[in-house]
Amino acid sequence: MTDTIALFLPARAKHEWRWITVRDGAIASRGDGLPDRDLPPDSSVVAIAPAEAVALHWADLPDRSLAQATAAARLLVAEASVTPLGDLHVAVGQEAGLTERPVGVVAAAQMSDWLAMLAESGFEPASVVPSPMLLPRPDEGYVIGDLGVDGRVVRGAASGFADEDGLTALIVGDAPVAMLDRDALEDAIVAALADPPLDLRQGAFALRKRAAIDWVLVRRLAWLIVAIMSVTLLITLVQIVRYNASASSLEAQADMLARDGLARGETVNDAGQQLTDRLARLRGGGAGFSRTAASVSSAVAAVPGAEITGLSFDSSGKLRVSLATQTQGQIVDVQSRLAAAGFSAEPSTFTSTAGRLTGVLTVAPL
Structure with missing residues (x-):
C-alpha cells in the first residue's frame, strides 16, 4: 500500500501548512500544519505550489525530449516576460492526448525558498505541482475549485490562475464557468497526484536520487x-x-x-x-697458453725481421718469449701489436750478437 502525502505550501506568511494523504485512490486523511515526519518507507511527498506564485502558459512544443521542449519554452517565455530569463525557472509538462503542453514559470528564488523550507521541515518532495493543475481540464469554459484557506483556483483549457475578484471575470468573460463540488474536486486531486500533468521539479531543481x-x-x-x-x-x-x-x-x-x-x-x-x-x-693461468702464444705469434709475424727463438709459459699465466730482431724499432713494434691484442710485453735487456738484437719479452694479459 503506497501513500501519497500532498503538502500545500502556504500562499502567504499568515497561512498555515495543510496536508492530505491519498491511499488506495482516495483521500484517506487531512489536517492542518505539518504531518508526522515518520512516513512509511514506500510513501511519496508532493508539494502543491500556490497559484499566485506560478504563471501558467500553454504552447505547442515539439514532442521530443524534455530538455528540448524546455529550451523551446524558455525562448517563448523570454519574449513574453519582462523579468530576466536567468531569474526564472521554466518547467514543461504533458497532458495525455493533447499537443499543447503546459508551461510553468516561477521565480528561481521562490523555488529555492520552497525546497529549503520543505527540507527544514524534514520533507523532500518528489514533485512540485501548481495548484491550478490539480483541477481537471474542461472541454470548454472554466472550472473553479475551492482549496480552502488557500483560496479558489480557476482552470481553463489553456489557462490556470488564482480566483481573484474582478480579474477572473475579466479573463472568463462570457465563457461558461462550473464550480466543482467536493467529490469532483477530490477525485481530480487524486488523479493529478497520481500522474502530475506539470511538475516544477525539473532542471536545476530536479530531485537528486540518492x-x-x-x-x-x-x-x-x-x-x-x-x-x-x-x-x-x-x-x-x-x-x-x-x-x-x-x-x-x-x-x-x-x-x-x-x-x-x-x-x-x-x-x-x-x-x-x-x-x-x-x-x-x-x-694455464692468465689468458691461457694457447691464446697468449697465438697473440705473440701474430704480433711477431707482422714485424719483418723479427723472430721467436724460444717460449716459456709459467703457472701465473706469463709467457716468456725469446725474441731476435734486426733493430730496436722492431722490438717496439712487437710491443705495440701485443698491446693492441690486450697484452703487456715487458722487455729484458737486449744484446747485439752477430748483427741481431736478442732478448726476452715477458708477455701477460693487461
Whole structure:
C-alpha cells in the first residue's frame, strides 16, 4: 500500500501548512500544519505550489525530449516576460492526448525558498505541482475549485490562475464557468497526484536520487575479489614450484656435465668449481697458453725481421718469449701489436750478437 502525502505550501506568511494523504485512490486523511515526519518507507511527498506564485502558459512544443521542449519554452517565455530569463525557472509538462503542453514559470528564488523550507521541515518532495493543475481540464469554459484557506483556483483549457475578484471575470468573460463540488474536486486531486500533468521539479531543481548501496552486490563483488586473489595466489605458487623444479633440474644437468669434464677418480664436492679449476690448469693461468702464444705469434709475424727463438709459459699465466730482431724499432713494434691484442710485453735487456738484437719479452694479459 503506497501513500501519497500532498503538502500545500502556504500562499502567504499568515497561512498555515495543510496536508492530505491519498491511499488506495482516495483521500484517506487531512489536517492542518505539518504531518508526522515518520512516513512509511514506500510513501511519496508532493508539494502543491500556490497559484499566485506560478504563471501558467500553454504552447505547442515539439514532442521530443524534455530538455528540448524546455529550451523551446524558455525562448517563448523570454519574449513574453519582462523579468530576466536567468531569474526564472521554466518547467514543461504533458497532458495525455493533447499537443499543447503546459508551461510553468516561477521565480528561481521562490523555488529555492520552497525546497529549503520543505527540507527544514524534514520533507523532500518528489514533485512540485501548481495548484491550478490539480483541477481537471474542461472541454470548454472554466472550472473553479475551492482549496480552502488557500483560496479558489480557476482552470481553463489553456489557462490556470488564482480566483481573484474582478480579474477572473475579466479573463472568463462570457465563457461558461462550473464550480466543482467536493467529490469532483477530490477525485481530480487524486488523479493529478497520481500522474502530475506539470511538475516544477525539473532542471536545476530536479530531485537528486540518492544512490542506494546494494549490499547483495557488494557481497558478491567481495567474494569475486577474494576468488580472483586466491586464483592469482595459486597461479603464483604453482609458478614458483615449477621454477624451483626447473632450477633444480638445470643444476642437476650442469652437475652431470661438470662431472663428465673432471678427471676419472676425482672426488666430487663442488663440480662447477672443480671444473673451473681444471680448465685453469689445462689452459694455464692468465689468458691461457694457447691464446697468449697465438697473440705473440701474430704480433711477431707482422714485424719483418723479427723472430721467436724460444717460449716459456709459467703457472701465473706469463709467457716468456725469446725474441731476435734486426733493430730496436722492431722490438717496439712487437710491443705495440701485443698491446693492441690486450697484452703487456715487458722487455729484458737486449744484446747485439752477430748483427741481431736478442732478448726476452715477458708477455701477460693487461
